[in-house]
Amino acid sequence: MSANLSAIFYLISGILFILALRGLSSPETSRRGNYFGITGMIIAIVVTFLSVGNFGIGFFYVLIFLLIGGSIGSFIAFRIPMTAMPELVAGFHSLVGLAAVFVAISAFLKPDAFNLGVVGSIKLASLIEMSLGAAIGAITFSGSIIAFLKLRGIMSGSPITFKGQHFLNLFLGLSIIVLIFFLCKNQSNNLFWTIVLISFLVGVLLIIPIGGADMPVVISMLNSYSGWAAAGIGFTLENTALIITGALVGSSGAILSYIMCKGMNRSFFNVILGGWGASDQSTSSSNKEQKPVKNGNADDAAFLMKNASSVIIVPGYGMAVAQAQHALREMVDALKKNGVKVSYAIHPVAGRMPGHMNVLLAEANVPYDEVFELEEINNDFANCDVAYVIGANDVTNPVAKTDPQSPIYGMPVLDVEKSKSVLFVKRSLSPGYAGIDNDLFYRDNTLMLFADAKKMTEEIVKSL
Amino acid sequence: MSANLSAIFYLISGILFILALRGLSSPETSRRGNYFGITGMIIAIVVTFLSVGNFGIGFFYVLIFLLIGGSIGSFIAFRIPMTAMPELVAGFHSLVGLAAVFVAISAFLKPDAFNLGVVGSIKLASLIEMSLGAAIGAITFSGSIIAFLKLRGIMSGSPITFKGQHFLNLFLGLSIIVLIFFLCKNQSNNLFWTIVLISFLVGVLLIIPIGGADMPVVISMLNSYSGWAAAGIGFTLENTALIITGALVGSSGAILSYIMCKGMNRSFFNVILGGWGASDQSTSSSNKEQKPVKNGNADDAAFLMKNASSVIIVPGYGMAVAQAQHALREMVDALKKNGVKVSYAIHPVAGRMPGHMNVLLAEANVPYDEVFELEEINNDFANCDVAYVIGANDVTNPVAKTDPQSPIYGMPVLDVEKSKSVLFVKRSLSPGYAGIDNDLFYRDNTLMLFADAKKMTEEIVKSL
Amino acid sequence: MEIDPFIFRLSIFILSIFVGYYVVWSVTPSLHTPLMSVTNAISSVIIVGAIIAALVGSLDKVFEISNIFGFLAILLAAVNIFGGFLVTQRMLQMYKKKK
Amino acid sequence: MEIDPFIFRLSIFILSIFVGYYVVWSVTPSLHTPLMSVTNAISSVIIVGAIIAALVGSLDKVFEISNIFGFLAILLAAVNIFGGFLVTQRMLQMYKKKK
Ligand SMILES: NC(=O)c1ccc[n+]([C@@H]2O[C@H](COP(=O)([O-])OP(=O)(O)OC[C@H]3O[C@@H](n4cnc5c(N)ncnc54)[C@H](OP(=O)(O)O)[C@@H]3O)[C@@H](O)[C@H]2O)c1
């Protein structure tokens, strides 16, 4: 296959990837978008086979490895529960990172295969691109592994900090740059390996000080890194598909982290420099327990909602933990049979991942046109009879509107307190992710339903 | 200047142009955006001088022509009244189109200057690119001239149609393609000139059947054409800045026409195939004059608004015609002094150009945060005491919501009828651009103020 | 193994179309009129071609036929560049926030 | 007068960053989770490099050291490609309109 022809096909596959992301602008077009993505990938792979043109025994092994990898991937994809999406994404990122490292290593060991010169005198530009690609890839790999372990609960979610941590990171980062500089001079194998090793270390060190609950921002940031690594390798291999995709993924990941930080009203650096959620948690959760709260049970809740004309459901992280989405759907079906108008209100950072709640509700067969974003539904609380807050906390906390001292001040919140009555389903009065008390628990129009979200919802279904 | 260096600078200027358009996402960033655009242009021009490197007497003449053109442009820019923006844009487009034609001609006559081969054996790809660029440029030129004449009122705005018009256009379009094909074979001068001439003719024929009021869609479409012409020339000259800019302008113009058509709920083809607004106009404007309307004067209006707690202003094309924006601002100031809450509601296709009303209001020093888009303000009419509709008509017509037979059915409209009372300032009961009667004139809560928009508003100011 | 530069230019062209598409959707409707005038101004970057057309050739024969077309194109494009950017600036200057 | 292909690639890179920027802003927030999984899948196009790494070399020495790294990279990327696209598909399948 001529270089020109394959360049055109790589361009096409890059464009198909753009269309894949574009499809996600609405659920209707998203499935078609995914097919575009798959087509783009197939084109890229086939074109690569044809332009290498080596269909010997090696090709056979390539197919085998593809098949093994593909089977593992498919198996995981079908088996993974929807609640485990955050760690799945983290895990997958680590693989992309490692693959980038391996490709860079192989290019370094056999530059002639990639038209980059011969061993010991690789073209300068290629050398810089491939070592940057390898370094970023390695950071992505080990960082994602840590994120995975924290999210999966294998490693404790609490931030690991020590003195001089930021200095150490800075030092290591600079030393990578210095080493790349020397690598360009003498092209020594050892230097290259050292760069890769230090980068692995940096990945670990960068992520351990970040609290478990901040992992979503981190995942998205690592996503961005994996894109930049791919783009770096793309420059080395002079491959348009890789460059386009790398830039796409790189910028999209960065923007997604930005959107998340904005949704929480925190700065990106605040998140990355770590350790915030966990430390506050203990201090503020103790002093307010004495205040009186209204305590309800499933029958009270069922009675209130049955007689309401409209109910808004506000799901949060607790719904995911309790896997209460199916029970919730049943409850809503029962309410609808009673002629109650029900809709769902999703806060942009409800849960632990952007879009987390939407996926879970979709899994429970909730039609997406009953599910509304904050701006779409926030005015409706004033005209609604019952707000059913299930496992959500911070995203309803009015302190974000009133107290400039509060860590979540300025974060947009759902105005549940405007509805006639508010039901809170949670297990205790303990605070949510931001570690601050929620004044709503003590209000007159609030009824607390202390229980696991799933159990409580199932009981309500029974009472209905 | 080396080819590489100038390529980098052209890339930078392309990116600055992207940033210029990006700046328009909000009024705050828009001015900086414009500076980016200017910087990009300066870079492109300077780099071209440096890479041609010919600073003889020719360079001197170039500067002179630049200066003359620049002075004319600046003079026009400072003198033009804001109400004349539509025809100004049309006029400017024609110049870009003609410039593209001239550059293509010059490239055809002296291909060696552009590294495209020698006279008589120009590279095939370049020949196709330059003849396409010339043809599109020529269509842009003559089409824009017609649009300009119609908008300026020099030519009648009524559609000029004759039998077989579309066939003639189709035939001429095809013949251009055939001629380009032969041009590639024998590179004859005469063929090239013929292509340019036919294209001029096509430009005229394409635009004459379109009614004067549809010109805004046409302008935007011609804008898009001028972009594609520039991109075509960009390929010929192998210039990144031109390619990026051409594609930007080409796609942006196309989308703007699409947005306009969507705002009017008409298909693009419906607009382009022409002649719709004018023919209906006469038929429907006669039969309803008998119905009773409530007729008011300035004092009535002043009384109503002074005692209102909130007023929404709905400006339309008539405000632009009457140049009533300054008087309107004075009226609003007077009302605000009386403690009335006033805001402005702008329909996406109010006036005769997208954003037309916004510019006029801005000219009259109306702060843009008092001016709202349809979706932002449409719910507020229900809670508002007076809607002051000044020179607007179609954009308030409720028939768009109720009558599937109406030509504007499905177009989103401003719900002025929901406010307690509606004041309509216009000179008669005659319909607006779409040529259909407006039921609101005959409603109980409507008061018609028959007068020129400016005069009436000034009288109201006096009565306040 | 060399790739024809045309393919790169094609890639740049297509990606720019995407950028144009998205950039315009992100423009606020109240600035659609300035958008039209500024796109007009930037499309006059065709002046780049005009300058080349005007300048190339022997130093003494300034007004050969092909050069003349170049000079005319410079004139037209210059009207647009100055006119377009200035009128846009004039409009944008008028958009003010409430004091 | 030849332009270094690197500059073209740089242009493509920069324009793609713009496209990525805008494309993501246009993604509806309710699909942010599928967005993360699909970007993960498409970034595995790095498999292109892996295939080259695995295949190039003499026909009989399939498992030279550099090839081995290529094969491993293929394995990892393949997990991602299949896993990423399939899990995205599974999620998207769940988003349904009211019947
Ligand atoms: N979505 C994202 O992308 C993202 C990313 C990073 C951070 N965050 C942060 O995450 C937070 C999300 O807010 P949120 O309101 O969804 O959650 P939240 O504020 O963390 O509160 C979750 C609540 O659920 C309750 N809960 C836990 N397990 C439960 C169970 N099995 N049954 C019933 N209730 C249970 C907990 O109270 P009990 O212990 O009393 O039961 C807790 O108060 C925000 O602060 C946001 O900034 C989100």
Ligand SMILES: NC(=O)c1ccc[n+]([C@@H]2O[C@H](COP(=O)([O-])OP(=O)(O)OC[C@H]3O[C@@H](n4cnc5c(N)ncnc54)[C@H](OP(=O)(O)O)[C@@H]3O)[C@@H](O)[C@H]2O)c1
């Ligand atoms: N904005 C765009 O981009 C665009 C593009 C193409 C088409 N359009 C079309 O233009 C129309 C815009 O709607 P619109 O409501 O703004 O305007 P309109 O429906 O055309 O109505 C304008 C009204 O202003 C009145 N008028 C004219 N001169 C006046 C003066 N000197 N003083 C007072 N009143 C005067 C006219 O009534 P009298 O004669 O009785 O005074 C007329 O009914 C829509 O139909 C839209 O589809 C818009």
